[in-house]
Amino acid sequence: MKKRGISIGLGTxxxxxxLAVLVRILWMDGAKEPISERTLLDNRKQFEKNxxxxxILETVKEHPDTHxxxxxxSACWAMGLIGYRDETTEKAVKNALGYYDSMDTSLLRALLxxxxxxxxxxxxxxxxxxxxxxxxxxxxxxxGLYLNRAEFTLETAVEIRDRLNEKFYHMPDxxxxxxxxxxxxxxxxxxxxxxxxxxxxxxxxxVFFTFFRQNRDYPGITILRKSSGQFLTDKxxxxxxxxxxLGRSKSNLPGYITNGNTPEGLFSVQGISVxxxxxxxxxxxxxxxxxxxVLPVDFFHGAIDDSAWSRQxxxxxxxxxxxxxxxxxxxYYAGMAGRREIVAHGTTIDPNFSAEKPWFPLTPxxxxxxxxxxxxxxxxxxxxxxxxxxxxxxKKEKISKAYWMIVELDDKKSPVELIDLTRASRILRLQxxxxx
Numbered sequence: 432m433k434k435r436g437i438s439i440g441l442g443t444x445x446x447x448x449x450l451a452v453l454v455r456i457l458w459m460d461g462a463k464e465p466i467s468e469r470t471l472l473d474n475r476k477q478f479e480k481n482x483x484x485x486x487i488l489e490t491v492k493e494h495p496d497t498h499x500x501x502x503x504x505s506a507c508w509a510m511g512l513i514g515y516r517d518e519t520t521e522k523a524v525k526n527a528l529g530y531y532d533s534m535d536t537s538l539l540r541a542l543l544x545x546x547x548x549x550x551x552x553x554x555x556x557x558x559x560x561x562x563x564x565x566x567x568x569x570x571x572x573x574x575g576l577y578l579n580r581a582e583f584t585l586e587t588a589v590e591i592r593d594r595l596n597e598k599f600y601h602m603p604d605x606x607x608x609x610x611x612x613x614x615x616x617x618x619x620x621x622x623x624x625x626x627x628x629x630x631x632x633x634x635x636x637x638v639f640f641t642f643f644r645q646n647r648d649y650p651g652i653t654i655l656r657k658s659s660g661q662f663l664t665d666k667x668x669x670x671x672x673x674x675x676x677l678g679r680s681k682s683n684l685p686g687y688i689t690n691g692n693t694p695e696g697l698f699s700v701q702g703i704s705v706x707x708x709x710x711x712x713x714x715x716x717x718x719x720x721x722x723x724x725v726l727p728v729d730f731f732h733g734a735i736d737d738s739a740w741s742r743q744x745x746x747x748x749x750x751x752x753x754x755x756x757x758x759x760x761x762x763y764y765a766g767m768a769g770r771r772e773i774v775a776h777g778t779t780i781d782p783n784f785s786a787e788k789p790w791f792p793l794t795p796x797x798x799x800x801x802x803x804x805x806x807x808x809x810x811x812x813x814x815x816x817x818x819x820x821x822x823x824x825x826k827k828e829k830i831s832k833a834y835w836m837i838v839e840l841d842d843k844k845s846p847v848e849l850i851d852l853t854r855a856s857r858i859l860r861l862q863x864x865x866x867x
Contacts, residue, residue: 464813465712465713465813466813467713467806467811467813469709469779469811470779471808471810471811475808478781482509482512482513482515486502486505487509487510487520488520490502490503490505490506491506491527492523494527494530495538500534503527503538503541503542504538507538507541507542508541510545510549511548511549511681512780514681514784514788516550524542524545524550524554525554527542528546528554528558528561529557536567536570539561543558543561543573543574544690546577547573547576547684548681548682548684551577551580552581555577555582558574559574559578561574562574562575562591562594568605568607569688569689569768571595572607572688573684575594575595575615576611576614576684576685576688579591591615592615595608606763606764606765607687609764610687610757610764614685618758619755619756619757621756621758621838621840621841622752622753622756624838624855625856625858626750627640627749627750627753627838628640629750629858630659630660631750632748632749634660636658636732636833637655637656637657637700637832637833638655639654639655639656639700639834640653640654640835640836641653641676641678641835641836641838642654642839642840643678643693643837643838643840644839644840644842644845644846645840645841645842646844647677647679647692648788648789648790649843649847650675650790650793651676651677651678652673652674652675652676652847652851653673653821654671654672654673654852655672657828662859663828664862670849671859674817674818674820675793675802676801676802676817677790677793677794677795677800677801678692678800678801678837679692679790680693680797681795681797685761686761686765686798687761687764687765687768687770689798690797692798693798693799693800693837694770694773694837695759696721696758696759696760696761696763696836697722697745697748697749697762697763697834697835697836698719698835699725699729699731699833699835700717700718700830701718701725701729702718703716703717703822703826704774710778711777712776712779712804713813714819714822715818716776716818717776717822717835719773719775719800721765722744722745722766722767723740723766723767724770727740727744731748732831732832733832740763740767745763746760758839759838762837770798773799774800775818776796776800776801776818777801777804777816777818777819778796778802778804781794782794789846792805802817803815803816804816804817804818804819840855
């Protein structure tokens with residue numbers, strides 16, 4: 432059965448399509464701010480109505496079969512986008528999981544993704560069966576992550592480890608399984624923050640640092656260390672220059688899983704681009720790359736000319752004590768696992784989909800860094816944009832050959848604030864006390 436309407440690529444490594452109304456993005460002649468027609472109130476209402484009635488509820492009337500796999504994937508994406516769940520969809524997803532042994536891998540991954548994101552403990556029996564059945568490393572890890580979170584007991588952890596060792600003893604170097612094994616253990620203590628903020632880390636290179644909580648429901652903060660080794664400050668306030676970012680994906684899966692949260696670790700800044708993705712919108716985005724996504728010579732901007740990636744190569748640029756801190760390797764393993772197209776971008780997605788969430792008014796993505804953008808629902812004009820602030824800075828400061836480091840600070844249940852950074856970093860405190 433063909434889906435009704437237009438299929439558009441989602442980008443950002445999603446690898447699936449979603450039925451949607453393609454709304455033109457316009458630049459008004461002489462306007463200082465771009466216009467996005469899709470952000471108009473009537474268009475947003477129609478888009479949500481179409482998703483719920485024509486994509487979600489119409490699709491879940493039928494159980495998954497070869498004729499509607501694509502429609503089911505689109506329905507899963509739509510549910511994740513707007514956080515939609517009700518009694519009908521819960522029953523439908525629960526029933527669909529029962530067809531795990533006959534459906535294709537792509538749909539099963541989409542179902543596990545939506546289960547993890549929207550139904551954190553409702554499908555334990557169904558997903559336990561999938562974990563015992565599948566021999567696919569990614570599907571096994573997704574199912575195991577679900578069970579480990581829903582039933583955080585020693586018995587469940589032993590069950591998962593036993594199946595992991597039994598099924599994948601012949602895959603000791605699989606990047607997803609290596610990170611998943613680590614997930615089953617306690618998180619290691621983070622090394623001193625100043626070692627990564629020091630000018631000795633990637634010396635003479637501009638580095639953006641984004642700091643998140645371990646719980647990605649809460650927004651983080653991005654600051655910039657210039658090539659001089661000093662951190663950029665606002666001349667008017669004397670405070671650190673900063674923008675707010677959300678590193679949470681719709682699924683909330685770990686960063687080494689496709690469509691999971693923005694991975695911790697090191698990215699390379701590859702430039703500025705404009706996306707045709709209507710969910711990202713007209714504001715230029717920052718192109719980031721992970722190890723494995725580009726060659727080492729491109730990732731390190733010519734400073735390292737190795738022809739092949741290795742853990743040792745990635746480790747060679749990390750400060751001491753960070754060598755064995757596995758969370759800092761998430762970008763490396765995500766890239767080795769084939770994850771692609773994580774960027775820093777704005778958004779035209781309706782923030783009201785997340786009205787009661789800790790990250791409101793930001794909007795989750797498929798794993799990218801999402802900046803806050805607000806649009807006038809009456810005119811479609813951009814009213815506020817941290818993404819524009821970021822792009823303008825890169826252009827003004829002529830930043831090139833830069834890097835981007837993602838670090839999780841702690842497990843506090845609150846947005847990251849500047850005070851959190853200065854409390855954790857002597858380097859930042861000293862600079863603010865003795866500015867340039």
